[in-house]
Each structure stands twice: as C-alpha cells, then as structure tokens.
Amino acid sequence: MSRTISSLILQELFAQAVMRESLSLLRPLRSRCTLVIKHAHRNVHRMPPLPQTQTSVRTLHGDLDKLQPHVRTWVEQQARICQPDNIHICDGTLEENSIILSMLETQGIIKKLPKYENCWLARTDPKDVARVESKTVICTENERDTIPQPAEGVKGQLGHWISPKNMEAAFEERFPGCMRGRTMYVIPYSMGPVGSPLAKYGIQVTDSAYVVASMRIMTRMGANVLDAIGEDEFVKCLHSVGAPVTDTENSSKQWPCNPKKTLIAHIPDKREIISFGSGYGGNSLLGKKCFALRIASRIGRDEGWLAEHMLILGITNPQGEKKYIAAAFPSACGKTNLAMMQPTLPGYKVECIGDDIAWMRFDDEGRLRAINPENGFFGVAPGTSMHTNPNAMRTVTSNTVFTNVGETSDGGVWWEGMEPVEEGVDVTTWLGEKWDPENKRKPAAHPNSRFCAPAGQCPIMDPAWESREGVPIDAIVFGGRRPKGVPLVYEAFDWTHGVFIGAAMRSEATAAAEHKGKVIMHDPFAMRPFFGYNFGHYLTHWLSMQNRPNTSLPKIFHVNWFRKAEEGGFLWPGFGENSRVLDWICRRVDNEDCAKDSPIGRIPTDGALNLEGLKEEVNMEELFSVPRDFWTQEVKEIGKYFKEQVGDDLPNEVANELQELDQRIQKL
Numbered sequence: 001m002s003r004t005i006s007s008l009i010l011q012e013l014f015a016q017a018v019m020r021e022s023l024s025l026l027r028p029l030r031s032r033c034t035l036v037i038k039h040a041h042r043n044v045h046r047m048p049p050l051p052q053t054q055t056s057v058r059t060l061h062g063d064l065d066k067l068q069p070h071v072r073t074w075v076e077q078q079a080r081i082c083q084p085d086n087i088h089i090c091d092g093t094l095e096e097n098s099i100i101l102s103m104l105e106t107q108g109i110i111k112k113l114p115k116y117e118n119c120w121l122a123r124t125d126p127k128d129v130a131r132v133e134s135k136t137v138i139c140t141e142n143e144r145d146t147i148p149q150p151a152e153g154v155k156g157q158l159g160h161w162i163s164p165k166n167m168e169a170a171f172e173e174r175f176p177g178c179m180r181g182r183t184m185y186v187i188p189y190s191m192g193p194v195g196s197p198l199a200k201y202g203i204q205v206t207d208s209a210y211v212v213a214s215m216r217i218m219t220r221m222g223a224n225v226l227d228a229i230g231e232d233e234f235v236k237c238l239h240s241v242g243a244p245v246t247d248t249e250n251s252s253k254q255w256p257c258n259p260k261k262t263l264i265a266h267i268p269d270k271r272e273i274i275s276f277g278s279g280y281g282g283n284s285l286l287g288k289k290c291f292a293l294r295i296a297s298r299i300g301r302d303e304g305w306l307a308e309h310m311l312i313l314g315i316t317n318p319q320g321e322k323k324y325i326a327a328a329f330p331s332a333c334g335k336t337n338l339a340m341m342q343p344t345l346p347g348y349k350v351e352c353i354g355d356d357i358a359w360m361r362f363d364d365e366g367r368l369r370a371i372n373p374e375n376g377f378f379g380v381a382p383g384t385s386m387h388t389n390p391n392a393m394r395t396v397t398s399n400t401v402f403t404n405v406g407e408t409s410d411g412g413v414w415w416e417g418m419e420p421v422e423e424g425v426d427v428t429t430w431l432g433e434k435w436d437p438e439n440k441r442k443p444a445a446h447p448n449s450r451f452c453a454p455a456g457q458c459p460i461m462d463p464a465w466e467s468r469e470g471v472p473i474d475a476i477v478f479g480g481r482r483p484k485g486v487p488l489v490y491e492a493f494d495w496t497h498g499v500f501i502g503a504a505m506r507s508e509a510t511a512a513a514e515h516k517g518k519v520i521m522h523d524p525f526a527m528r529p530f531f532g533y534n535f536g537h538y539l540t541h542w543l544s545m546q547n548r549p550n551t552s553l554p555k556i557f558h559v560n561w562f563r564k565a566e567e568g569g570f571l572w573p574g575f576g577e578n579s580r581v582l583d584w585i586c587r588r589v590d591n592e593d594c595a596k597d598s599p600i601g602r603i604p605t606d607g608a609l610n611l612e613g614l615k616e617e618v619n620m621e622e623l624f625s626v627p628r629d630f631w632t633q634e635v636k637e638i639g640k641y642f643k644e645q646v647g648d649d650l651p652n653e654v655a656n657e658l659q660e661l662d663q664r665i666q667k668l
Helices: 002-019 023-045 069-082 094-107 164-174 209-218 223-229 287-303 335-339 390-395 495-503 535-547 575-589 628-649 652-666
Strands: 058-061 086-089 110-112 120-122 136-139 183-191 200-206 235-240 263-267 272-276 306-308 310-316 322-328 349-354 358-362 368-371 376-380 401-403 406-408 450-454 475-479 489-491 506-508 520-522 555-559 595-598 601-604
Touching: 069 183, 069 200, 069 235, 094 110, 094 120, 094 209, 136 164, 164 263, 183 209, 183 223, 183 287, 200 209, 200 223, 200 287, 209 287, 209 376, 209 401, 209 450, 235 287, 263 287, 272 287, 287 306, 287 358, 287 535, 306 535, 310 335, 310 358, 310 575, 322 575, 335 349, 335 376, 349 368, 376 390, 475 495, 475 575, 489 575, 495 535, 495 555, 495 652, 506 628, 520 628, 535 628, 535 652, 555 575, 628 652
Parallel strands: 058 086, 086 183, 120 401, 136 263, 200 235, 235 272, 322 475, 475 555
Antiparallel strands: 110 120, 183 200, 263 272, 306 358, 310 322, 310 349, 358 368, 376 450, 401 450, 489 555, 489 601, 506 520, 595 601
C-alpha cells in the first residue's frame, strides 16, 4: 500500500513539474497537488503537521523523520536556505528512476533513443559544457594550505583559493531562494562498495533531476547508504542549477543553468562541497571529481592513503598470472580505452576495475590495495568506436545517458570517430542543427560530449571490481599526450624518481576543461585540476609512502602512446597493441632482465618488447630515442614550472631528481 501511494506522490510530482512550464496553469495545479500530497503522506507516514520550528517544505517522497538527526538537520538547513517547493528523498529504486527519466523526457531535458534499450540523450546549454576550472575553488583559512605561493608576477596554475569571508559572501549572493519552484532531491550515495573499509559516504542535495538520474549510474545510491552512514559523518554536497522557476526567464529554459554565477567550491576542513550554476557532469555530479578527488585527496592525506585520477585494470598473461595496474592520464588521453582494452597480444586478457579514479591504501601486510569508488563510466564520446574501444561501445547500448552527442534519424547517437553512419541516415548535431560533414567547424558532437553508463554492463569488468578489500596494485603508470621526444615506455629508477616523473608530467590540453587549442600543459599526476590541497604537500605525502614500515611498493612507469614521426603520423598503433607495453611492464614487475638504463629511466632492451603478430611496421629506434635537445628544453620547462608554481613547497627530493636528470641528459 505504501509503495502504491509513494508512486502516486511521484506521479503527482511528475505532473506538477511538467505543467509548471505553463505559467497560466501554475496556481490551480499547485493547489490541487498540495492537497493530494498532504493526504498521501498522512496516510503513509501518519505525519502530523510540521511544527513551526521545522522546515515547512513538504516531503513528496521518503520520510524526514526516518533520517538520522544529524542528516535531517543538515537537509532542513539547506531547504530553509534554498527554499524549494518540495523535498524528495531518493531511494535509488528502479521505479523511482523510471519516473525521474519520464519527467525529464516530458520536460524536454532528455530524449529517448529508441534504437537502444533505456538510453537517453541530453543537450546542455552551449555555455554549460565542461568543467570550469577558473570557477572551481577551495576554501581554507590559510591560502598556503590550498595552493603553493607562485613566483612574484606569475599566475598560479595549481588551484584556486577563496577565503572563508569571500566564500560566505559568494554563498549569500547565490543560494538563498535558488530552488524556488523546484524540488530538492536528497541523494544518499556511497563512493566505493557499501560497507567496504575503503568506502566513504556522501549526501547530495540538488534541484536537478538530471543529476539524480546520473548519480544513480555513477554512484551506489539508495536507502542502504543511509543505514551505512548511521551516526557517522558524511561529505555534505549542496548543488543548485541556480535558476529558480519563479523567475520568468528560467521557467522556459530547456537546460537550466546560470553560467554568469557558476561556482564550484570545496571546504575540506568541513568535508563540504558547494556547487552553483552548472548542470554539467563534473560540476554537478559532486561524487565525481569534487568528492572522489579534491575532498578525498585531503581525507587521504589526513588518514594516510591516496585518492588519484587513475584507471585500474587487471591483466592476465597466457600462463594465468594476473597483475593489477593503476594508471594516471589527463582527461581525453585514452584512460577509458586502456581500462577496457581488447588485447591484440595472443593469450592475454584485460579486465576493468575502473576507468577514472582510484582510492589506494596499504593493507595490514604492506600491499597497496585499490578500489574504484565509482559505479559507472562518464567517458568522453568522440574518438570512441568499435575500433578504438569495442568494450565501451558494447557497454553503452543500454541504460545510458548521452550528453551533447549527435543524434541519428534512426533513433541512435553518433560522434566524431565512430563508424560512418549508414546511407540515408541523417545526423542532428548537439546544437540541434542538421549536421554537414563538410563543415569541420560545426561537429556533430561537442568535443567533451559524454556517455554515462553503469560499470556493471561492461563485458570485461573484473570479478573483483567490487571487492570490499580492493585489489593489490603491482604497478603505477603515468602518461600523457606528447607528440615529440617522449619514448613509448620507461621505468622509474626507484620510488622517489617515480614521484618526480609524476610531478613532471606534461600533456596536450583537453576538451574536458575550458582551455582551447592544442598546447602542451603541465599536468602533474594528471591531477592539476583536482588537487584538494597544496601540491607541494601532496608530493611530500607521496614520498612518505616509502617510509612506511614493511611495505611492498609498486614499480612506477611512464607511457606515451602519442609520439609522432618527423614526417607526421603516430609512431605507435596504440589501442589493443598497448597490451605489448603492459606485457613488458608486468615482466619488469617480476624483475625480468629486459630493461636498460637511459637518462630518463629504464627502457626495453632491444627485442624485449613483444612485437609478434604486429601488423604495422614500427620504427623502434625513433620510438625510443631520447633527443638531447628536446630533453634539455624539457628540463628547463620543468625547472621553470617548479620554481614559478611550487616554489619553497617543492620537496628537496624532487628538486634533486630534476638536477640529476639534467646531469644525465648533458652526458648524451
């Protein structure tokens, strides 16, 4: 009986949200809905009228009385500030999800894709398409806790700090009344398997049903998380699109947002995230980069573990020996492709634990173990195809939300890099225009368009991907998009050298951020946009791992799939052929004698890389060359970056590694 009435409440919410767009019907509809909702709730929960001391906002779904007192207090505080019309406590059920998706479809925010099973297409406002690094801030009492002090006259690149006073002013300017005319959704969620000693819990309140649908895919969301939280603390996440419906302009917006006032703020001392003005994934799905990297990296520092922008994969050789690798790449540099690789090397199998984020902690036996805190994939669509990543393509054929990709006239999706559309099939661009394949200035899909799909649908998910204890990490790999000078793979001499390699990472900028054009940027540990505290202190934290007693440290490597020949074109075929590089890495983990020293690290000996069956001829000499002029300039660029951006916070060990690299290069 209670479920039936709850469904009626949700359906009433559905009708209300749809009809709200017609302002002429708003007043009589709200009056009718209020009567129905009050009647239903009193039948289900026997809920008395709320005392004046409590929030007067009506709960449409769920029961505030059943929340732990500290959870309820926080939710009611946000409701009093944001002033939503209603509160909906999410339970994560299939029934709830179906109604949320139907509501979004009727509002025109998403569109059903009949070519696939339960797949949807969303088109955002053209001004709300990517992470906004310039408006992403961390609030601490002392600026130095958040970012290093850059050199005089130099703009810092390692995060943005905001003072508590300015944060309070920014909050007061944005949040009071920001949810008027909307429903506040309360999303309890777990980062990591519920009950895992490595998992952390959060509660997000949001006025975006699109966020609810996406968070259900990306996190473990539901009532069981509230049970797991119990009386413990949780990460508090407040999000609003910043477009109250009482504003006439906002009532007609297909994709509500407020780009002029967008702000994504983190308060690590209080374990809080506050996001305003954007409905886009990285800015609004607060469990992702905001929690899983910025806040979690600070928690990891305080508790002695690592939260990293890394994929996790398992690779099994023909002898049945399995190893796990964590790898850090900047966005749009092939993380998802590598995590879901289909190896071309005979007898090898790759299985996926996660494609984006790793939380790593040493166990009681001194082994570094990792979990994927996420529950889904939020992958970059352009460039993904049956050739580059067949497993990703198989993953997204059901229960997936696509954002800002092209739409085909036969009810499917298309983006640049996919197989050509069939003859007679037209494509509508992410801007809703007819696609002209000759007009390269107007692509079918936005360069940062995404697919949001459940991880469990991936055909090569590792059996241990939801292990409560995590999987043991045998190797850590850093990489980036470097068209010149950087070899295909090399191994760090030791842990300290490996930390230096991570700190010195550089890569072409990607569409996941607002930077435009292909410029080589410093992106240490692929974490530059995601550090939750001072990068110099972060390096000290990494270095400290080798001082832990009785630990078995993974070997550290660097890879570059993107080196180009002097005459143009990639030197290495990449994709499934990268299994040959992983094979060499695994053999080095076993201390096989198949490496030789170079000035930058250990590279494969001649013939050590297994090229059996490789269809393309590869210029191995050029692929592994270490040009003196290039690396001399590289040392200068890294040194300049450390001096200008990190300054006195740079650990001496990292500075010494740079000096030693310079000395080795000069001997070439």
